[in-house]
Structure formats: structure tokens, C-alpha cells
Amino acid sequence: MSVSSEVQASDDSLPHKLNSKTSFLGLKLYFVIGILLLCAIAVFLVIFIYISLNKKYRKRKMRVKHSSGLIPLVSKEIVEIKSLNREVNYEKAEVKISNADLKEPEVEVEIKGGKRSGESEVSGGSRSDVSVDPENIGWGRWYSLKELEMATRGFAVENVIGEGGYGIVYRGILQDGSVVAVKNLLNNKGQAEKEFKVEVEAIGKVRHKNLVGLIGCCAEGAQRMLVYEYVDNGNLEQWLHGDVGSVSPLTWDIRMRIAIGTAKGLSYLHEGLEPKVVHRDVKSSNILLDRKWNPKVSDFGLAKLLGSEASYVTTRVMGTFGYVSPEYASTGMLSEGSDVYSFGVLLMEIITGRSPIDYSRPAGEMNLVDWFKGMVASRRGEELVDPLIEVQPPPRGLKRALLVCLRCIDLDINKRPKMGQIVHMLEADDFPFRSEIRSAREKDPIPSGADASTETEHTSKNGGVGDIDKSRWR
Ligand SMILES: Nc1ncnc2c1ncn2[C@@H]1O[C@H](COP(=O)(O)OP(=O)(O)OP(=O)(O)O)[C@@H](O)[C@H]1O
DSSP, X not given: OOHHHHHHHHHHHHHHHHHSBOSSTTXXXXXXXXXXXXXXXXXXXXXXHHHHHHHHHHHHHHHHHHHGXXXXXXXXXXXXXXXXXXXXXXXXXXXEEEOSSSSSSEEEEEEOSSSOTTOOOOOSXXXXXXXXXXXXXXXXXXOOHHHHHHHTTTTOGGXXXXXXXXXXXXXXXXXXXXXXXXXXXOSOHXXXXXXXXXXXXXXXXOOBTTBOOEEEEEEEXXXXXEEEEOOTXXXXXXXXXXXXXXXXXXXXXXXXXXXXXXXXXXXHHHHSSSSOEEOSOOOGGGEEEOTTOOEEXXXXXXXXXXXXXXXXXXXXXXXXXXXXXHHHHHHOEEOXXXXXXXXXXXXHHXXXXXXXXOTTSOGGGSBHHHHHHHHHHTTOGGGXXXXXXXXXXXXXXXXXXXXXXXXXXOSSGGGSOOHHHHHHHHHOTTTTTHHHXXXXXXXXXXXXXXOHHHHHHHHHHHOOSXXXXXXXXX
């Protein structure tokens, strides 16, 4: 046989061989080779993805570990959890801080006894142990779905506390006996997951006595859950608008304490964090209450972190009808001023016991803000007070609260006070009477021997509620 005919024979034999059937399921050789090649590529890709994800995960972990240091301790009421250190003994630690600036002489911050809720039993770990523990996320803990299923008895109906726009909230008891609220976010991958991440990152490290603490989260498959401290006395909406009988347990003083606590929580979000956090859904159902009527602002699912810019344009307006500021509703321009507006509406609701929008009322009273402004303008401030409040508020206190409402809902966002100022305005005994005192002193100096309290009392007696002129207290 010639060389050329040999080559011809071998050329012919390769396709022939490739085309021949193998013993594996009788598949042709080229098909089997193709499958093997595909498998090899798939294995390579899986290894590649695993390595890069692992790298990212480690980087993220490092960020979480160090970022808690970004939060400035601006308020003495705040406990920032710098890092979850398993060496820390969480045995009843009480921090007592006397705070002369605030009217409360002592603020007690208590880290609940034993280990932090939900923390797994690990003995004698060190900081380096913490950094490699995938459950530890710097401020709280990742929970497994199974743990939360057990805590809520399989998300049983009888453990449902309520349902909001973002999912169902369950009461749960963790293995260590601590009671938590588990918010099972709607299984809507796009938005819910985004909100979830925002909420987790923005709120996880924040601790303030007037903010509901986020103590962990769960992300398994499509499931997204947030685990909060449980606040055991319902929400403000229920107490203001629920059936409480002919006399509301919320006296004027309790209502003002709720308003002040809420303002403190919001002021921390706005002024105590960098970057600041705008809540975006301040409303009565998001103010949870404990048995002593201490308010805790909840539901940061709508919160977005703001950068250094003064305001921020968002693509979709979120919030609740009746509470949303006009500029946010019309332009989507978001700033802490929008929260201030909503707080103003909330304060009106607290004073009057009326919902922001109530279609069951006569036409002129359906919109709380319009009705409220009209009543103040016609010097009928006393009539604004919730008829379920048995003991009428002192005129000075009422005047102060009405004035704060009006300032918060100023159409000019720049004229609205900051939340921190609102705290001072609501707390200060001499607001808004300082200017009155000054002008009274100028006109008619206080007789010698009269002390400041007499002076204030004197002013108070003359200061009715009907004569609010908010331009005087800008
Ligand atoms: N940490 C918590 N402790 C106790 N109850 C809670 C807690 N968080 C939420 N709840 C209750 O669960 C219910 C649902 O709350 P959620 O925040 O999901 O919705 P919402 O505030 O009613 O409505 P939206 O989603 O429109 O803000 C409410 O009754 C609320 O009081």
C-alpha cells in the first residue's frame, strides 16, 4: 500500500471511529466526548464561582467587622454594639448615665441578662473565632430557617402578630427563651430583597432606646426574614383608634412622652448616624409601645441610607397616605424634612385621636391637617384635644404641642425644624414662652423678689391656646 493510500485510510478511520457507537448507552463517540467536555467546563465554572464568591464573602465580612466604628456615639442613650465578642460576658450589665441636658435625670441602658438572644452556645471563643463564624454578622446573627420555624412553631397562625405591606410578623420564642418578632418578608425577590438588605445594613448596628432593635436576620433560598426585639404592648395606632372605651388610657402626659420618645428615635436616625437614615414611613402603626408606654419606632423596611447630599431623589414614592409630605409626594425629593412633616401629622393624630384621613367624617374634617390648621386659625385649639382624654392638658403644654405640629408641616421644607429641635421644643417648659417673657420683661419688668418660676407661671396664665402666632417662634 502506498503512503498516500495509508493516510487516506487513517483519515477515513477518524470520523469513522467518532461516528462509531460506544458501549455507554450505545451513544456515538463524538457525543460522549462532547458531554465529557461540557462536564469539565461546568466543573471549572463551579470552582471559579466558588472561589470568587468566597473572596467576596470574606471581604464583606471584614467590612461588617470594621464598619461599626463609623457610628458616632452622639447620644448618651445609645449603645452601639461594636462587635459581637464571644468573650463578652452578657451577664446583666447595667450602664447608668446621668444626663443633665435631658430632663430625665438618669437613663438606664440594660443589656439583657445571659447571652444575647439567639446566640449559639460557643465557649471561650476569641475575636478571631468570631471573624470566621459565618453566623456572626458583626451586630447580630444570621438565623437558620429551621431555628425560626421552631421559634414560631412552624409560622403558626396563632403566632401571627399582624401583617404589613412587607410581610407577616410572627411572635417567636428562641431556644434561649427570649421572645422576638419575626418579620417574614414577602417572597417578592426583586424589591423585598432590596428592602431587606437596606434594612439589615442600615439598622442592624443601631441601638437606641426609642428604636426597635434588629437582632438578626435569615436569608435562605428565597426566604428573607428579620428578627426584631419583641415590643409587647401593641402599636400607637391600636391605642389611638382601637376600642379603648370612653376614657383613653393614653393621658395627655403619656401622649407627650410618646411624642418626645418618637422624636428622639427619629432624631438619632437623622442626626446621630453617618450616613443618616430617613425613615420614610413615620406613622402611628410604626410606633410600638412597651408596658410603660415607652415608644419604639419600628419598620425600617422603607429606610434608605442617605449619602452626603442634602436630599435624594427616589424613583418611587413610598410612605403612607395622609402622612407623606407634599414635596415628597409630588417630586420624590427625599430628605429628613419629609420625616419631620410625617411626624407633624403623627403629633396631630396623638393630640386629636383622629386618623390623618378619615372618610367617615364630614367633608371639612376628613383631612386631619386641613381641619387642624383651620381650627388653630380660628382660635379653637382647645377643641382639637381628643375627647377620650379625661384630664385636659395644661394650656401651655397644649399650645406648645400645637405649635410644633404647625412648624413640622410648613410647606417650606427649610422652615421645618430638625427632629433634635423638636425634642427640645416639646420638652422645654419655656418653649414658646421665652420670647413672651422677654417682651413682657421689656414692657413690664418683673417686680423684684419674683423668681423665674413665678415668671413662667405668670406667662402661662396669660398664654391661652387660641393666640398661636407661629411666626414669633421661628
Ligand atoms: N418588634 C415587634 N414587636 C411586636 N410587634 C411588632 C413588632 N414589629 C411589628 N409588630 C406588629 O406587627 C404588625 C405588622 O407590622 P408591620 O410593621 O409589618 O406593618 P404595619 O406597620 O402595620 O404596616 P406597613 O407595612 O404598611 O408599615 C403590627 O401590628 C405591628 O405592631
